Amino acid sequence: MKRQGILITLILIVIVAVAGGLIVSRMKQSGVTPVSTSIPTPTQSVQATGTSDADLEKDTQGIDTQVKALNTDAAGIDQSLNDKQGNLSEQ
Numbered sequence: 001m002k003r004q005g006i007l008i009t010l011i012l013i014v015i016v017a018v019a020g021g022l023i024v025s026r027m028k029q030s031g032v033t034p035v036s037t038s039i040p041t042p043t044q045s046v047q048a049t050g051t052s053d054a055d056l057e058k059d060t061q062g063i064d065t066q067v068k069a070l071n072t073d074a075a076g077i078d079q080s081l082n083d084k085q086g087n088l089s090e091q
Contacts, residue, residue: 050059 050056
C-alpha cells in the first residue's frame with residue numbers, strides 16, 4: 001500500500017511537470033510572454049509649483065466642485081437605474 005501511494009505521487013508529479021512544460025512551450029510558440037515583475041524607476045523629478053495657501057485653497061475648491069458634480073451625476077444614474085428596474089418589474 002505504501003509503495004502504491006509513493007508510485008501514484010511520483011506519477012502525478014511527472015504529469016504536472018509535463019503539463020507545465022507543454023503550457024510554457026505553447027506560450028512561446030504563440031508569442032505570449034510571461035508578465036515582467038520589474039518596476040520601472042522614475043527618470044525625472046517633478047518640481048512643486050503653486051504651493052502657497054491661496055493656490056492650495058483654489059485647488060481644493062476646484063476638487064470640491066468636481067466631486068459635487070460627480071455626486072450629482074452618480075445620483076442621476078442611480079435614479080435612472082432604479083426607474084428602469086421598476087419598469088422591468090412592472091411588465
